Amino acid sequence: MILKLFKALEQFNLDINLDLYKAKIIGVFGPSGSGKSTLLRCISGLEKHQFVKIDNQVLSDVAIDKRGIALQLQACPLFPHLDVAGNLNFIFKHTKQQNTVSIAEVVNRLGLHDLLERKIDNLSGGEKQRVVFARTLLTGQKTILLDEPFSALDWQARYQTLKALIDFSIDYDIRFVIVSHSLKELVYCCDTLVQLQLGHVVNAGELSQVVKSLDKQTYTKYNIIHCESIQRVEQYNMYRMFLTNSEQSLVVSKATAELGKRLVIPSSGITIGLKHSGIYEFNTLVARLVEWEIHDNDCYLTLTVDGQDLYCQLPLIVWDKTPLSIGDDVLATVQLES
Amino acid sequence: MMLQSDITALWLTIKLALITSCILLVFCMPVAYKLSYYNGRFKALIEALIAMPLVLPPTLLGFYLLVLFSPDHAFGQFWFWLTGSPLAFSFQGVVIASLFYSLPFVMQPLLAGFKQVNSTYNEAAMALGLNGITRFFYLVLPLLKPSILSAFALGFAHTLGEFGLALMIGGNIVGETQVVSIALYDHVESLDYSAAHQLSLVLLGLSFFSLVMLFKFNKQAIGK
Amino acid sequence: MAKVYNTLLGYFLLVSSVLGCDLQAKEVLHIAVASNFKPALKTLLSNGALPQFEIKMSAASSGVLFSQIMHGAPFDIFLSADEERAQALIANQRAAHASLVTYAQGQLALWQPTSPLQGNKMAIANPRFSPYGKAAKAFLEHSFSASFEYVYGSNITHAFQFVDSGNASKGIVAYSSLISAYEKTNNNKYKEYQLLDEKKYPAILQQGVILNSANQQAAQQFMDFLMSESSQQSLVKLGYKIKRHDVTK
Numbered sequence A: 001m002i003l004k005l006f007k008a009l010e011q012f013n014l015d016i017n018l019d020l021y022k023a024k025i026i027g028v029f030g031p032s033g034s035g036k037s038t039l040l041r042c043i044s045g046l047e048k049h050q051f052v053k054i055d056n057q058v059l060s061d062v063a064i065d066k067r068g069i070a071l072q073l074q075a076c077p078l079f080p081h082l083d084v085a086g087n088l089n090f091i092f093k094h095t096k097q098q099n100t101v102s103i104a105e106v107v108n109r110l111g112l113h114d115l116l117e118r119k120i121d122n123l124s125g126g127e128k129q130r131v132v133f134a135r136t137l138l139t140g141q142k143t144i145l146l147d148e149p150f151s152a153l154d155w156q157a158r159y160q161t162l163k164a165l166i167d168f169s170i171d172y173d174i175r176f177v178i179v180s181h182s183l184k185e186l187v188y189c190c191d192t193l194v195q196l197q198l199g200h201v202v203n204a205g206e207l208s209q210v211v212k213s214l215d216k217q218t219y220t221k222y223n224i225i226h227c228e229s230i231q232r233v234e235q236y237n238m239y240r241m242f243l244t245n246s247e248q249s250l251v252v253s254k255a256t257a258e259l260g261k262r263l264v265i266p267s268s269g270i271t272i273g274l275k276h277s278g279i280y281e282f283n284t285l286v287a288r289l290v291e292w293e294i295h296d297n298d299c300y301l302t303l304t305v306d307g308q309d310l311y312c313q314l315p316l317i318v319w320d321k322t323p324l325s326i327g328d329d330v331l332a333t334v335q336l337e338s
Numbered sequence B: 001m002m003l004q005s006d007i008t009a010l011w012l013t014i015k016l017a018l019i020t021s022c023i024l025l026v027f028c029m030p031v032a033y034k035l036s037y038y039n040g041r042f043k044a045l046i047e048a049l050i051a052m053p054l055v056l057p058p059t060l061l062g063f064y065l066l067v068l069f070s071p072d073h074a075f076g077q078f079w080f081w082l083t084g085s086p087l088a089f090s091f092q093g094v095v096i097a098s099l100f101y102s103l104p105f106v107m108q109p110l111l112a113g114f115k116q117v118n119s120t121y122n123e124a125a126m127a128l129g130l131n132g133i134t135r136f137f138y139l140v141l142p143l144l145k146p147s148i149l150s151a152f153a154l155g156f157a158h159t160l161g162e163f164g165l166a167l168m169i170g171g172n173i174v175g176e177t178q179v180v181s182i183a184l185y186d187h188v189e190s191l192d193y194s195a196a197h198q199l200s201l202v203l204l205g206l207s208f209f210s211l212v213m214l215f216k217f218n219k220q221a222i223g224k
Numbered sequence C: 001m002a003k004v005y006n007t008l009l010g011y012f013l014l015v016s017s018v019l020g021c022d023l024q025a026k027e028v029l030h031i032a033v034a035s036n037f038k039p040a041l042k043t044l045l046s047n048g049a050l051p052q053f054e055i056k057m058s059a060a061s062s063g064v065l066f067s068q069i070m071h072g073a074p075f076d077i078f079l080s081a082d083e084e085r086a087q088a089l090i091a092n093q094r095a096a097h098a099s100l101v102t103y104a105q106g107q108l109a110l111w112q113p114t115s116p117l118q119g120n121k122m123a124i125a126n127p128r129f130s131p132y133g134k135a136a137k138a139f140l141e142h143s144f145s146a147s148f149e150y151v152y153g154s155n156i157t158h159a160f161q162f163v164d165s166g167n168a169s170k171g172i173v174a175y176s177s178l179i180s181a182y183e184k185t186n187n188n189k190y191k192e193y194q195l196l197d198e199k200k201y202p203a204i205l206q207q208g209v210i211l212n213s214a215n216q217q218a219a220q221q222f223m224d225f226l227m228s229e230s231s232q233q234s235l236v237k238l239g240y241k242i243k244r245h246d247v248t249k
Helices: A036-044 A084-094 A103-110 A125-137 A155-172 A183-189 A207-212 A316-320 B004-037 B043-055 B058-069 B074-083 B091-127 B132-160 B164-170 B180-189 B193-220 C002-023 C035-045 C062-070 C084-091 C131-143 C156-164 C175-185 C216-227 C229-237
Strands: A002-008 A013-019 A025-029 A051-054 A069-072 A143-147 A175-179 A192-197 A200-206 A222-233 A238-243 A249-252 A262-266 A270-273 A284-295 A298-305 A308-315 A329-334 C027-034 C053-060 C077-079 C101-106 C108-111 C121-125 C149-153 C170-174 C193-195 C204-210
Touching (some): A013 A036, A013 A200, A025 A036, A025 A183, A036 A143, A069 B091, A084 A103, A084 A125, A125 A143, A125 A155, A183 A262, A192 A207, A200 A207, A207 A222, A222 A249, A270 A298, A284 A316, A298 A316, A298 A329, B004 B043, B004 B091, B004 B180, B004 B193, B043 B091, B058 B074, B058 B091, B058 B164, B058 C156, B132 B193, B164 B180, B180 B193, B180 C062, C027 C062, C035 C053, C035 C156, C035 C175, C062 C077, C062 C084, C077 C216, C084 C204, C101 C131, C108 C175, C121 C131, C121 C156, C131 C170, C131 C204, C149 C156, C156 C175, C170 C175, C175 C193, C204 C216
Parallel strands (some): A025 A175, A025 A192, A069 A143, A143 A175, C027 C053, C121 C149, C121 C170
Antiparallel strands (some): A002 A013, A002 A051, A192 A200, A222 A238, A222 A262, A238 A249, A284 A298, A284 A329, C077 C204, C101 C204, C108 C170, C108 C193
16 A cells, blocks of 8 residues: 555644555554544545545545545444344445455354344444444455454454454455554554554554564564464364474464464563473473563563564563573463463 | 314314424425534524524514515515415415424424434444435434434424414414414403313313324434 | 622612602502503603603503403503403403493594505404404495405404505504504505494494502592593594593493
8 A cells, every 4th residue: 555645633744655565454553642543534535635645546536435445433333223234234235336245254254143133232342343343344345444443352352353354355355454552453463564653654564574663661562473384282172383484383272273373472471491391391482582672670582483583571580580691592481362 | 062163273283283394304304414514604603593483582573474475575576476376364374484483493303313413323334435325315314213203293393382473474364374373362362261271272182292202202312 | 899889779779669669659550451552552641641650551452451350460450442351340340330431432444555466355353352353344244245355463453564564455454553653654555544434333442440459549540631631632633533421331
């Protein structure tokens, strides 16, 4: 996506200049009031008096229903006079695009069967958001903007929905732009991140690069561990995920394994050890220390595991008692969330 | 037993209230729709103008309508040219007067309804890329149903009680301009209290019924 | 300082209005007057007549005033537009028969101003309860065999407005309305009338009574003034006829 956008706001100007050529799922984050939601509203055409140019096409004068863009507003409401199925049908029927995505497909992939007959008043916050997202997909647009779409979902459901989002993006060639305050969720699903501050892009690019350059104190760093194959461990009903280009593996639950070959682990979820203790060390990887840095009472380590970066945040007291220097091998134990 | 003239007046009043509310709905829907979006500098002015009949004494309004309807006036001439009959002392004239009189009562619920529907549901649908016509007919109208019904009921109930205007421009013609309130006034003026009591009771029942309906619709209105 | 002054003034007014009733020379007279006679009454009182009284007028239709009095409205004198209601008060023991006077007699005029007028509407006051309307209807039925398209004003002034605004082509109105309209505007259209032969319609006797609840002496002074030769002569100039003697029955 190549995006040029300008809009004068009361406090500052929203002035965006992005060249994210290959990006399919773009995550936008930044502090509250940095212009994230306004950015989406401008692209969709809800805001007036602005300049928008996407992929060399000036959209400023294009009517909102002719842009080929769907925006799901923050806390987007379902239509109260229709039930769940009615809401889905309504958008499916009244959007004239080539509806490549069928209702059955969306319901299936998002697991909404049980909700179809329900009145919308009786849905929980999380259920509502899943239905709203399904409804947005049914617009059939190739560019979909989402504003805090999954904030009410628990992590289990959120990961499942994000996984579905990734699959839709691949299978139907849909480009997503997601605004979220949760970096964790963006790290899981996006291939590209954009960091906004006071209406300006302060950081943008491929996921791992942006994560690498994030300010450590403001943002918890999330590790993205890429795996290439998954094996079932019959005996314990668990799954062994082998890291890309590596002999090493992590053993995860079925739910985690179903989320695909990408694991997201916060830097505080990694602990280190120096030598094997003799008992079975669950999910412990052999890594090498490449960098360390101390801020306040924490030490931030950068490890590498067979070519993949692994960020680790330790309390300073632990670091001080651990005799390590750059280039040493360490044992990194990964705590996967349930 | 009710007087024949009272039954005629009652029927005429119901007819008047129905016609007035229907015309007002048709007129107010698009105006309220536009107005709910409009945020320009004339907003307060327009809203005040619409609310004017609330504060103007009906007899005053009636007097100016009488002047407006007169053949000395361009509007009166135009109407005569158009229809071949003058407006004063005719049912049409009373309808036009009622349109002014009940305008704010039909406009207000619609405006409130549109404002609410627009700020939440309509905007959400717009963001999803639905065009204006689809949004209006398939989303806004169904969501607005309770507001439309209460606007209708309010317009109806208010027109039932119209007096000052019908008195000023009606000329008290049975079956044409003698509405219930005028017939009541006649009974009271001619000291025929028993006929007045009887007619009041019927009018009371009718108004009460339409108000009950109104509150029923109001309860259904979105947002509760 | 102004505030203190205002407060003090307020107290003064309050105290003086509470205690001052007896101290003040002016006695208040409440007159319930039929709307059509109010302008005439005002004219009569305009030259500083009856300086000993503060006269408060309540104008409405005779029917409304009658109902109010029957339900205890605190009036001293009732000037009805007809004879019926004034006498009904006597029948209901609200007023003494001795006080009944015919203070004026209404005159009807057929008014048909020349104008590019359409239609055949005849405006009259509602004959069901207005004495002027009753008389007008009687006149028209007596004098013409053809029937008219009547429009009814709620009172005789209202019928006058119907013609005046041009919505009715002609009407039977009070002579007094035409005279006062001409006085105010000098418009010649108010001269295009024809006084009706008074033998052809029942007399419109506007009668007044003193209510039993009134201060009889004060009320009588007012009645005397109203019936005085000069007042009655003024009424003639204002378009009313007068009766020489008090009517009883």
